Amino acid sequence: MPTELEPNELLLRCSCGDRMEHVVWVIHDKDDPEHPCWYVMTSLDRRFGFWRRLWTGIRYTFRPGKLRYYGYSETVLQNADMDALVAFVQKERC
Numbered sequence: 001m002p003t004e005l006e007p008n009e010l011l012l013r014c015s016c017g018d019r020m021e022h023v024v025w026v027i028h029d030k031d032d033p034e035h036p037c038w039y040v041m042t043s044l045d046r047r048f049g050f051w052r053r054l055w056t057g058i059r060y061t062f063r064p065g066k067l068r069y070y071g072y073s074e075t076v077l078q079n080a081d082m083d084a085l086v087a088f089v090q091k092e093r094c
Contacts, residue, residue, distance in 0.1 A: 038077040 005011055008030065014022030027039040077085070
């Protein structure tokens with residue numbers, strides 16, 4: 001993960017204290033004004049070594065449907081989705 005974030009980026013870290021493996025990275029892409037997107041990327045786990053992760057990346061590139069473990073997840077949200085998320089957090093926040 002980058003150490004210096006752009007103004008349109010947000011990095012959230014897990015409360016468990018793990019600074020690198022349990023993170024959520026949010027990027028607001030405003031390049032297309034008609035369809036602005038929010039990219040939400042989650043780093044799930046890095047318990048495997050470098051070579052295992054490299055092999056997983058190669059397999060993901062050529063046969064993504066055959067993998068059970070990706071190590072990350074990416075979700076693309078629209079403004080309406082983010083509005084719903086903000087409303088939910090505000091409603092449920094203690």
